[in-house]
Amino acid sequence: MKDKNFPQLGQKLIIVRTKMTGEKVEYVSQLVDIESNGELAVAVPIKNAQLVTLLNGTKITVIYNNSESGMLEFEAEVVRKLNGKVPLMYIRKISEITKGQRRNYFRLDLLVPIQIIKSNEDVIHSGFTKDISGGGLRMVTDVDLMEGQIIHVSFELEDRTYNLKSQVRTKFSSIDNKNEVGIEFLDIIEIDRNDLIKYLFLQQRMLIKRGM
Secondary structure: OOOOOOOOOEEEEEEEEEEEOEEEEEEEEEEEEEOOOEEEEEOEEEEEOOEEEOOOOOEEEEEEOOOOOOEEEEEEEEEEOOOOOOOEEEEOOOOEEEOOOHHHHOOOEOOOEEEEEOOOOOOOEEEEEEEEEOEEEEEOOOOOOOOOEEEEEEEEOOOOOEEEEEEEEEEEEEEEEEEEEEEEEOOOHHHHHHHHHHHHHHHHHHHHHOOO
């Protein structure tokens, strides 16, 4: 447990659970203690400022930032919970620590207006994002989009405008004539991706301060 790549006590963690549908759900947590048997005590995860209960036996991915090695991750299993002033969840590491691909799929719940233009069209459609990552986003719009379709999206974060060629990767169930889709950015340059990720992590830290 003294591996220099191991998360430090008090460090913020992102816990990722994969649903049966393949959709990844992310929660904010924090490393509280390391037991003598190797179990990790982490704060019960938070999603939208609400505590989330994960069943014992649930497999998760733990992602965190290391000052020397960058974004790292490992697989873990939920083994037990402990209620108290600070509710804890105990997890067991079940894989080696590896260099994470976090930059590509870290998602933050974020509601911002977005404009959509279909490939080979000039009509601008509107919608709003549900979450954004360094590699894509999830959005809701009136326009009907198909998996694999190429589109261009435009949205603003603070004073920065992102205009990105994208591809629809996932189409979710439609409700009240609203279409929910997940898209992947196809041509985002590295400097723009870095700026986007920095913004998302800044917003995440602000949420942690308010939620924990």
